[in-house]
Amino acid sequence: MLRWSELAAYRDFLSMLVWRELHLRYRHTLIGAGWSFLNPFLTMLVFSLIVPNLVSRQTLAASTGGVPYAAYVYCGMAPWACFSHALTRCNMSLVDQSALLRNMYFPRLALPLSCVLAALTELLISLAALSVLMAVLRVPPSRNLALLPLFFVPLIVASLGAGLILAMVQVRYRDVFFLMQFGIQLGLLVTPVWFPLSALHGPARWVVALNPMTAVVQGFRWAVFGIDAPSPDVVAISGITTAALLWVGLQYFRARQETVADHV
Amino acid sequence: MSNHPVAIRCEGIGKRFLLNYTDPYHGLRAKLAGMLPGARPNAAPVGLWALRDVSFEIPPGGVFGVVGSNGSGKSILLRILARVTKPTTGRAEVHGAIGSILQLGAMLVPDLTGRENIYQIGTLLRLSRAAIDRHFDEIIDFSGIESQLDSLVRAYSAGMQLRLAFAVFAYLDSDVLLLDEALSVADEEFRIRCIERIRGMAARGKTIVVVSHEMAMMADLCDQILVMDHGRLQAFGDARDIVGKYLDHQFAGTGGPRTGIQP
Numbered sequence: 001m002l003r004w005s006e007l008a009a010y011r012d013f014l015s016m017l018v019w020r021e022l023h024l025r026y027r028h029t030l031i032g033a034g035w036s037f038l039n040p041f042l043t044m045l046v047f048s049l050i051v052p053n054l055v056s057r058q059t060l061a062a063s064t065g066g067v068p069y070a071a072y073v074y075c076g077m078a079p080w081a082c083f084s085h086a087l088t089r090c091n092m093s094l095v096d097q098s099a100l101l102r103n104m105y106f107p108r109l110a111l112p113l114s115c116v117l118a119a120l121t122e123l124l125i126s127l128a129a130l131s132v133l134m135a136v137l138r139v140p141p142s143r144n145l146a147l148l149p150l151f152f153v154p155l156i157v158a159s160l161g162a163g164l165i166l167a168m169v170q171v172r173y174r175d176v177f178f179l180m181q182f183g184i185q186l187g188l189l190v191t192p193v194w195f196p197l198s199a200l201h202g203p204a205r206w207v208v209a210l211n212p213m214t215a216v217v218q219g220f221r222w223a224v225f226g227i228d229a230p231s232p233d234v235v236a237i238s239g240i241t242t243a244a245l246l247w248v249g250l251q252y253f254r255a256r257q258e259t260v261a262d263h264v
Numbered sequence: 265m266s267n268h269p270v271a272i273r274c275e276g277i278g279k280r281f282l283l284n285y286t287d288p289y290h291g292l293r294a295k296l297a298g299m300l301p302g303a304r305p306n307a308a309p310v311g312l313w314a315l316r317d318v319s320f321e322i323p324p325g326g327v328f329g330v331v332g333s334n335g336s337g338k339s340i341l342l343r344i345l346a347r348v349t350k351p352t353t354g355r356a357e358v359h360g361a362i363g364s365i366l367q368l369g370a371m372l373v374p375d376l377t378g379r380e381n382i383y384q385i386g387t388l389l390r391l392s393r394a395a396i397d398r399h400f401d402e403i404i405d406f407s408g409i410e411s412q413l414d415s416l417v418r419a420y421s422a423g424m425q426l427r428l429a430f431a432v433f434a435y436l437d438s439d440v441l442l443l444d445e446a447l448s449v450a451d452e453e454f455r456i457r458c459i460e461r462i463r464g465m466a467a468r469g470k471t472i473v474v475v476s477h478e479m480a481m482m483a484d485l486c487d488q489i490l491v492m493d494h495g496r497l498q499a500f501g502d503a504r505d506i507v508g509k510y511l512d513h514q515f516a517g518t519g520g521p522r523t524g525i526q527p
Contacts, residue, residue: 013387020384024375099370104388105347105362261349262281 007107017114021089022121036085036122037129040077047073047194063196065227068137074130075224076193076217079155082123083213084184089115090163091180095170098264108257112167116159120152130224142226151219154242158212161245164253171256171264192217196228209234212242268359271324271440271471272345276354278316279340279495282309314340315351316495322488324359324439325469327462329482329503331510332492338475341492342366342444345473360439360471363389365446368425374418378409378428381417385432399435406461407431408454422449430454434461441465444475459485483507 007014026032048070052060064072093111094101101108134141170176191213192200200208208214215238218230315337322328330338343349344356346364365371371385382403386396396403404410407427409420417425426449433441447458462472462485476482482489482503489506491499499506 009390010387012393013390016384016387020373020376020380024373099367101348103343103348103366103370104364106388258350261343 007109007113010107010110013106014110014114014117017110018117018121021114021118033122033125036081037078037126039085040074040081040126041129043081043188044070044074044077051194063199065225067139067225067227071130071134071137071139072221072225073194074133075221076191078123078126078130079151079216079220080188080191080193080213081126082119082155083159083216084187085122086116086119086159086163087166087180087184089118090159091166091170091177093163094167094260094264095174101261101264108260109164109253112163112253113160116156116163119159120156123155134224139225141224142222144223144226148220148223151216151223154212154219154239155216157246158216158242161242161247161249162212164249165245168253168256168260171260187211187213197231197234198228206237209237210241212238212245214238215242268324270321270357271359272320272322272473273357274321274341274345274354275319275356277318277341277344277351277356278353279314279337279344279349280352281312281314283312314495315344318354318492318495318497320490320497320500322471322473324471325466326487327466327472327474327485329486329489330473330475330492331477331479331482331489331506332498335494336492337495338492339366339444342442342473342475345440346442358440361390361437362440362442363433363436363438364442364444365429365433366442366444368422368429368446371429372417372420372425375416377416378413378420381428382432385429389432389436389438391432391436395435395437396432403431403435406434406457423451423454426450427454430458434458434465439470441470441472443472445477447474447476447481448478455481479507479511 022033026035029035031038051073052069055063060069090112093115094108097111100106131141166176166180188194190208191211192208197205197208197214197218215230215235218228218234221228222230318337318341330341332338340349342364343366344351345358346362346366347358348366371388372381373384376384382400383393383396387393391399404413407430409424409427412420412424417428420428426446430446430450433443443462447455450458459481462474466472466487474482474485486503488501489499489503489510490497491506491510499509
């Protein structure tokens with residue numbers, strides 16, 4: 001049993017964990033929380049410098065639905081960065097708090113969950129930066145914008161599911177940290193952040209559709225710009241892997257949480 | 265407040281740790297190396313019983329001490345009562361909400377200020393933020409470290425860390441409170457106030473379990489004392505009797521650190 005009701009009793013502790021994560025990370029830095037949108041911003045700059053040189057102006061405009069490429073990439077980078085930050089934090093969340101785990105009782109789920117919530121807070125800052133970028137580039141938001149929160153659901157589910165697995169596996173196998181970093185690097189390349197899914201055909205399209213972030217990135221772009229409406233087959237495949245990820249994550253975490261204090 | 269006739273009941277508790285000497289660092293390397301053809305099979309993990317067949321009952325309301333030499337199983341007993349870890353055998357029941365200070369350093373966040381740590385510790389011990397706000401001035405008063413409240417806890421001495429954590433602990437509404445070795449770094453003045461406070465909590469029906477090596481203090485503080493030896497419960501009785509006997513026992517030369525390695 002994961003005791004969700006117990007987690008509710010610890011909600012003030014959970015919010016302290018989220019606050020502490022963000023506060024300690026940014027307190028002593030020059031630009032503070034600015035770092036949270038600088039990462040997607042710089043990645044966007046690199047892609048905008050290179051990709052428009054690879055295809056003709058017409059092809060690019062057709063595949064991005066007329067949205068400037070910079071805004072197009074940044075809108076996909078924002079949820080991707082949230083996912084990768086959530087995973088990086090979750091991965092070390094139990095191991096970094098080993099003293100606390102060995103000496104205090106609290107719902108273990110609070111640690112990875114606080115990592116996902118901290119990453120979501122950074123996403124909100126990134127989205128504020130996106131709105132500035134859109135104003136500068138004179139890109140009007142689409143009427144679908146009200147539906148944007150809907151696409152937070154698969155983002156949270158995928159981040160938590162993968163995060164729970166990474167956090168618990170790290171307790172046993174310290175190699176996972178390196179594998180995860182490698183996985184995140186490759187993950188960005190196979191997520192339609194810097195290209196439209198419509199550019200892919202055949203097996204490549206199905207492989208990319210398996211990626212839980214594919215539907216999220218498409219959904220974000222559809223809500224913000226009104227382009228790239230997620231196709232039902234992609235939503236179905238991506239949705240199934242996302243749900244499976246959370247289910248496996250919860251089962252695995254639940255099975256291990258009671259003995260984690262003995263191993264961490 | 266729990267109205268159960270028993271605050272803590274332990275039935276045949278044992279705790280066994282598996283020590284894997286061939287792969288203490290949890291590497292994938294050792295795992296994979298073990299699968300190679302012709303690999304030396306990994307030595308079987310060695311079992312270490314930190315607790316064995318411990319049974320006792322503690323009624324609600326009162327201060328209960330746990331004493332014993334290093335490695336006798338006191339801390340692991342408290343960790344089981346605090347639900348941090350599960351016993352390998354037997355059952356531990358604790359009735360009512362639990363609050364514990366098992367290791368000061370684990371609860372405090374060195375990079376946060378004293379003020380911020382009060383909220384950190386408080387919420388970890390299930391006080392709501394509103395309740396901490398309500399008691400904030402009393403907590404500061406009790407701790408006596410108002411002047412250092414906005415400096416980082418990493419600059420605190422051990423005694424100041426204890427003052428901060430115990431001041432929050434003193435305002436907990438939990439039914440069962442567990443303290444492991446915490447008071448040993450307190451100065452005389454603060455220790456007297458802690459003892460008064462603990463006695464006061466016991467008088468209000470709370471059950472407090474304290475681990476300490478300081479027998480003179482334990483005789484004043486506790487109603488009853490459990491003596492642990494090599495992971496087993498050796499004696500359980502009136503505090504003053506036990507303190508007298510235990511001191512004799514130690515002078516007889518049977519004390520000292522032990523580990524209970526058994527196959």
